[in-house]
Amino acid sequence: MTFDFSVTRTLSMAKKEVRHILQDPFTLAVALGFPLLLLTFFGYVIDFNVKNIRLLAVDSDHSRASRQLMEVFESSQYFKLTAAPSSGQIVHLLDEEKAKAVLMIEPGFGKDWARNRTAKAQVILDGADNSIAGTILTYLSGIQAAALKKLSGEEFRQTITLKTRFLYNPELNSQWFVIPGLTVVIIGIISILLTALTVAREWENGSMELLLSTPVRPLEIIIGKLAPYILIGLGAVVTVYLAARGLFQVPFKGNHLLYLVACALFLGTTLAQGLVISVVARQQALAIQLANITGMLPSLLLSGFIFPIESMPRFFQIFTSILPAKWFMVIIRGIFLKGAGLLDLKTPFIALFIINVVLIFIAAKSFKKDLEP
Amino acid sequence: MIQKIINRIFKNDTLRGFIRKEFIQALRDVRMRMLLFVMPLIQLTVFGLALSNEVKNIRLGFVHAPNDIVAKHLADRCFASNWFIRPRETNGDAFQWIQSGDADAVLVVPPGGLTKSIEEGKGRLQLLVDATNAMRARSVENYVQRILIAYQKDTVTTTANPDRFSLDVRVLYNPSMETAVFLVPGVMVMILCLLTIILTSMALAREKEIGTFETLISAPVRTWEILVGKTLPYFILGMIDVPLIIAAGMVFFGVPLRGAVWEIALSSAIFIATTVSVGTLISTMAKNQQQAMMGGFIFLFPAIQLSGIMFPLDNMPAVLKIFTYLNPLKYFVTVLRNVMLKGGDPMVVWSNVGAMAVLAAAALWLSFKRFHQTLD
Incomplete structure (x- = not known):
């Protein structure tokens, strides 16, 4: 077989695909609007810091100590205190979603404190949302220390003082964590979704047979069809980068070239994945569902974007290693915030490279097999 | 009156044939059957097991x-x-x-x-x-x-x-604070939504794309028969997935079901009616399957993010909170969590189901109107 590759033919394939995209307002909306939507959403809408927790305070004691305790809760700025009328229907108020937590101070709290006995107050939490409940628990341990200090008027003298240095993100700005990660999510979703549909569409319409009977070579078809999506993917990378630097002031400490290489590697794997899906599915309805299951949900949920991989059970920590999104996430965050170099990131780079090669091999193979009668 | 409607729907041979055809079309492919009945379970298991926002290790x-x-x-x-x-x-x-x-x-x-x-x-x-x-x-x-x-x-x-001084803390509803218990109702809403909206909109768009839509119009069937015939199968398929997913959540993850089953059935029916209508609405605007799918995506993605399934909505800016009131997913996940974890408080259940019913009615009416227009 002679190697025969024509740039002109490939370009005309690409042109045709671009015209397809431009004529289709829906695809255009997804390609352009989707990155912006995600950026606004994760940049401005989602607040990972739990604050203004609705706390009902039931003070049946009405002593100086009980009032002081409520002041401690209020001044912590985590809680929004409302006085509850009676203690009869506490659980009911949580059932109705009127509050996230209830503070109960029984009669005798002030007296116990004054007599140097253990003064007890109770907090009842709505544990339905375990992550909010977990955060509240952490706050409560701080409140306990603050309350002790306020009630007794003296400090709990520590023999060991802890000084913490938060590296890479000293102000613990959660946007610095989320926004760079969006690169992974946006590329993962857009390119898998769009490529999964393109080839499946040609098969379903029967125009693939038509294309194959023309002098255009299969390789030219693939490259020509994918080229516009590579551009869309790179456009998304640039958009997120500019938004991160400009709008959210996320520092970029690493090497730009390394960043670009990583993006290209990841883009390659997602395009290959989309291609495999569209060859296997051959039907758009099926292709899109497969793209959702193998592309969108993993890159959003199993990549470590929000839910940390370290907290997953052992099996999933290993299982997620076959997902390119996981490795790319490590690379992106490392380059952006830590200024990590190739040496620090050798494991994720090697892993991503292997996945890339394997996926492209599978894509080429399945596409070739598909073309044989 | 109701008897008459039931007769018109169920003693209607055209419609029955139509529905049968749609079922056959949806289920004849093994991969499609897998997608409808096996995939939801796998997704639920993976996300239930894997996702945890506890900080450990x-x-x-x-x-x-x-x-x-x-x-x-x-x-x-x-x-x-x-x-x-x-x-x-x-x-x-x-x-x-x-x-x-x-x-x-x-x-x-x-x-x-x-x-x-x-x-x-x-x-x-x-x-x-x-x-x-x-x-x-x-x-x-x-x-x-x-x-x-x-x-x-x-x-x-x-x-x-x-x-x-000591603080005695009691955690209600989910005392061991399992992520799965909180997440499973949300994942269920997500899966149902993805399946019904995308399948409905694509099924209708497919007829347009292949050109069989014209044949349908010229056939002696009425508008509402086409609409019911094309959408009812997906409604039924969605309703079959509900007990499947809930059972899996209870067996695999010990998610409690503290409230009444009929409350879940009723709210699921209203919810799926809404999503199927949204799917129809999208298909009336799309020319082909790819557009239908993108349209579904444009609706789904913000809807999932603004539903409280994964991220709390409490601290959201007021401007964006308005959108959450138009989001059927938000109401459904609130009802499901309240019924499953908290036993179903009548106030919460009915206000949310009511809001969902209003949205469902609006979506049904709109989709019917748009559908009628596309046919003319």
Whole structure:
């Protein structure tokens, strides 16, 4: 077989695909609007810091100590205190979603404190949302220390003082964590979704047979069809980068070239994945569902974007290693915030490279097999 | 009246044939059957098992001399808690340990050791935390602080007795704070939504794309028969998935079902009616399957994010909160969580089901109107 590759033919394939995209307002909306939507959403809408927790305070004691305790809760700025009328229907108020937590101070709290006995107050939490409940628990341990200090008027003298240095993100700005990660999510979703549909569409319409009977070579078809999506993917990378630097002031400490290489590697794997899906599915309805299951949900949920991989059970920590999104996430965050170099990131780079090669091999193979009668 | 409607729907041969055709079309492909009945279970299992926002398995580096007794005790306490694990050893300094990604946090004792430093009355301990993940970093500091306080309480007598005040905390509904218990109802909403909206809109768009839509119009069937015939199968398929997913959640993850089953059935029916209508609406605007799918996506993605399934909506800016009131997913996930975890408070259930019913009616009316227009 002679190697025969024509740039002109490939370009005309690409042109045709671009015209397809431009004529289709829906695809255009997804390609352009989707990155912006995600950026606004994760940049401005989602607040990972739990604050203004609705706390009902039931003070049946009405002593100086009980009032002081409520002041401690209020001044912590985590809680929004409302006085509850009676203690009869506490659980009911949580059932109705009127509050996230209830503070109960029984009669005798002030007296116990004054007599140097253990003064007890109770907090009842709505544990339905375990992550909010977990955060509240952490706050409560701080409140306990603050309350002790306020009630007794003296400090709990520590023999060991802890000084913490938060590296890479000293102000613990959660946007610095989320926004760079969006690169992974946006590329993962857009390119898998769009490529999964393109080839499946040609098969379903029967125009693939038509294309194959023309002098255009299969390789030219693939490259020509994918080229516009590579551009869309790179456009998304640039958009997120500019938004991160400009709008959210996320520092970029690493090497730009390394960043670009990583993006290209990841883009390659997602395009290959989309291609495999569209060859296997051959039907758009099926292709899109497969793209959702193998592309969108993993890159959003199993990549470590929000839910940390370290907290997953052992099996999933290993299982997620076959997902390119996981490795790319490590690379992106490392380059952006830590200024990590190739040496620090050798494991994720090697892993991503292997996945890339394997996926492209599978894509080429399945596409070739598909073309044989 | 109702009898008449039922007769018109169920004793209608055209419609029956139509529905049968649609079922056959949806289910004849093995891959499609897998997608409808097996995939939801796999998704539920994966997300139920894997997703957890608890902070654990923190790799804490702790270097101290073997004769530094206080540091040794502290290290023992850290690794005895379930939060910390030992990282891979390193030759470099504490900073490099974190930079290389091998450790999430490193405790650094002062020169000369912690024991000596306490004897001198200083007792300073430094904690370096990798704060790329800001949320995780804050928890790491909190955990170390807690261990330190507990250690000092046990070993040092201070003027202020820390036991004089105690907070007794009770966690309701999900006492062991399992992520799965919270997430499973949400994942169920997501799966139902993805399946019904995309399948409905694509089924209709497919007829347009292939050109069979014209045949349908010229056939002696009425508009509502086409609409019901094309959408009812997907409604039924969605309703079959509901008990399937709930049963899996209960068996695999011990998600409780504390409320009434009929409340779930009713709210699911209203919800799926809404999503199927939205699917129809999208298909009336799309020319082909790809457009239908993109349209479904444009609706679904913000709807999922603004539903409270994964992220709390409480701290959202007021402008965006308005959108959440138009979001059927938000109402459905609220009802499901309230019924399954809290036993179903009538006020919560009925206000949310009511809002959902209004949205369903609006979506049904709109989709019917648009559908009628496309036919003319």
